[in-house]
Amino acid sequence: MEARIIGLKGCGKSTLVAALAEGRGEGHVAAVHVGDARVRALSEIFKPKKTTFAEFKVREVAWPEATARKGEMERYLDALAGGQVYLHVLRAFENPLLGKSPDPVADLEELDREFLLFDMIRVERALERAKKAPLPDLGKRALGRCQEALETEVPLREVDFTEEELTFLRGYQFLTLIPQLLVVNTAAADSFAVSTLTAFARGRQVLAFPFLEALEVARLSPEEQAEYAAALGLPGPAAEVVAQAAFAQLGYISFLTVGGDEVRAWPVRKxxxxxxxxxxxxxxxxxxxxxxxxxxxxxxxxxxxxxxxxxxxxxxxxxxxxxxxxxxxxxxxxxx
Ligand SMILES: Nc1nc2c(ncn2[C@@H]2O[C@H](COP(=O)(O)OP(=O)(O)OP(=O)(O)O)[C@@H](O)[C@H]2O)c(=O)[nH]1
Ligand SMILES: [Mg+2]
Structure with missing residues (x-):
């Protein structure tokens, strides 16, 4: 599974990468072990030579400094391509460097609006091209439905497309077609941001925890993590919380294999x-x-x-x- 971490400047994307990679990751890309208490428990019993967690890849995609510059925007879109789920980070902590009080709802609306606009431009271009190189009826209908939704500010992930339509649309890499999880970087472990944001989330699941504290937890040994997370009032180690939500969002479950050689979790589609x-x-x-x-x-x-x-x-x-x-x-x- 491939996830992309999106969000406006300074919201905490890099901090989240580090917290998910349990201090191992450097830079903008990381392989996240799906922290799974079941795997750990089985590993204690079987004492295998090898313990393997399910894994998924995350990549931070920085919001361009100058959205108007064509090259920057293209790089942004290229970096998003291939993502199966977006972890949309929202800032709810005071960041003195930004000189702007946190307003996660406004930030959410801003990025949502930008994504709708990208898709609108893509649909219009596709329909324009279709005048010269005609599309199959199914494609024309699918793009028409996209246009209709986007014009009323409905993201494409909310449209009830048929399987055939979805297959056709996948080639266009529409941004609002990709499922999202909202991950709020809170000042402290509180539920305020969750309840406020849920009202604006349009069905997206909201997770909220302070990323800096999650990073401290991630630097501990696996045995200590759960306990320290609980002591800080966090829902759990970040890798575990985010992975579970992302897997659930995409309809993945895990089955397990056990033995003296290896205890391992295997992600499969429900x-x-x-x-x-x-x-x-x-x-x-x-x-x-x-x-x-x-x-x-x-x-x-x-x-x-x-x-x-x-x-x-x-x-x-x-x-x-x-x-x-x-x-x-x-x-x-x-x-x-
Ligand atoms: N107080 C506080 N500061 C945080 C928190 N999370 C991140 N920061 C700080 O905020 C700044 C920005 O965090 P980053 O993780 O670099 O944010 P980013 O989204 O990757 O930023 P860009 O890549 O520049 O868009 C850094 O100085 C972090 O240390 C938090 O939960 N609380
Ligand atoms: Mg960053």
Missing amino acids: GETAREAAGAVHSDIQRGFIRAEVVSFADFMKYGSLKACRDAGVLRIEGKDYIVADGDIINFRFNV
Whole structure:
């Protein structure tokens, strides 16, 4: 999964990258480990050689100094391309360097407006070009629906497009089609910003925490992080909180594999079958799929071992069409 961190100047984007990368990241790009308490708990039990968390990539995209300059704007749009979710950062702390009191609602409206404008320009250009090089009916209809929505200031992610329309529209890289999470950089762990912003969020989920404190938490060892986050009144370590929300937003869940070699979380789309999930691990396992032995994380923790789960009858045998659930511990039986 690829996320882009967006937001106006000085809102805390770089600080968020650092907090998500647990102090490892340098610069504008980071690979975020999806902090998963289940993986840690299983790792303590199995003591594997390797523990692997699910991962996603974040990249900070700085708001251009001069939006009117064509080259800068193009660079901005290029940097946004490929993002599957935008983490939209909003400043709710006093930043003396900016000489402007925090106003996250106004900032949100400003960037939202800019994104609507970009898309409007793109739609108009596409429709203009279509006069010379005609589009399929489906494409024309899809672009028409875009134009209609944007003219009434409705972001494209709120339009109920068909799958075919979405496939057609993907090539245009419309900014308002990408789902967003609003991440508020608050002065202190308070819920004020959340309730205020939720009213303006248009259905986007709002997360709020002080980024500088989240960064301090991220620099601690994984064992200390949860406790220190709780002591500071944070909802949890930033990587965990943001990853969970982003995964949920995109409809990802994780299943787990366990053993002496590796304990690992595997992200898959909600609704995937056991056979599709097997493909995430290895194409041979998918091809030679026989069955899946499945136990929920909660049951596993209750009984303490796979053998105890089998004896208690909570280790289920599932076929290729079984729909994987979040937190399933799966052992694939296959034959190559
Ligand atoms: N007091 C306070 N300062 C913060 C907080 N988060 C970030 N800052 C400071 O605000 C300044 C801007 O933060 P950055 O993370 O660099 O913001 P940015 O969005 O990356 O800025 P640009 O890349 O210039 O757009 C830095 O000096 C941070 O140390 C916070 O939660 N509280
Ligand atoms: Mg920055």
